[in-house]
Amino acid sequence: QVQLRESGPGLVKPSETLSLTCTVSGGSISNYYWTWIRQSPGMGLEWIGYVYYTGSTNYNPSLNSRVTISVDTSQNQFSLNVNSVTAADTAVYYCARRVTTKPMYCFDHWGPGILVTVSS
Amino acid sequence: AIQMTQSPSSLSASVGDRVTITCRTSQDIKSDLGWYQQKPGKAPKILIYTTSYLQSGVPSRFSGSGSGTDFTLTISSLQPEDFATYYCLQDYTYPLTFGQGTKVEIK
Numbered sequence: 001q002v003q004l005r006e007s008g009p010g011l012v013k014p015s016e017t018l019s020l021t022c023t024v025s026g027g028s029i030s031n032y033y034w035t036w037i038r039q040s041p042g043m044g045l046e047w048i049g050y051v052y053y054t055g056s057t058n059y060n061p062s063l064n065s066r067v068t069i070s071v072d073t074s075q076n077q078f079s080l081n082v083n084s085v086t087a088a089d090t091a092v093y094y095c096a097r098r099v100t101t102k103p104m105y106c107f108d109h110w111g112p113g114i115l116v117t118v119s120s
Numbered sequence: 121a122i123q124m125t126q127s128p129s130s131l132s133a134s135v136g137d138r139v140t141i142t143c144r145t146s147q148d149i150k151s152d153l154g155w156y157q158q159k160p161g162k163a164p165k166i167l168i169y170t171t172s173y174l175q176s177g178v179p180s181r182f183s184g185s186g187s188g189t190d191f192t193l194t195i196s197s198l199q200p201e202d203f204a205t206y207y208c209l210q211d212y213t214y215p216l217t218f219g220q221g222t223k224v225e226i227k
Contacts, residue, residue: 107154
């Protein structure tokens, strides 16, 4: 059974960089799109972006180039960096696996989520 | 980005009721829409993908329909474990976008 788990600091200071890692167990990281999604009371669920196992990426323009997502296939992990954070980046951050095998397009596995608070 | 309008934002219903939630998109997304269920403190869980395909293990009382810009999630007979928040997600184009959610509460 595939499992995902987010890890990283729960508190980040304004203007600094938020860094999270998602560890994938019980399955290979190959052949899937690995995604970050966040949820805040004010914004609901927001798709941040993905990294394909080959390293190709796609990001939400709303984050204005502050985001980098990378993959380490040797460790079965992928990571999220958001720089120049503000209080608006306070949210629960989820990692998820996206399936794109027609007709199945969905996020079929999610991590439990990690709350990240931006505060001095 | 494609805008998602989900309605209602909340509803109260009783066990056994038939419940319908709608999602409207700002442009044609063919059938590329999914529905997710989220319970407090938990990650969302996929119920239905590509408008009407039931995810493995999801009870058959859940169904989805629609195409183009108008989509519906139906729960045929609400069960106690169905009280949760439901989100639609358009999978047609990037950036992927979610509806704002429908909270289903006990009447």
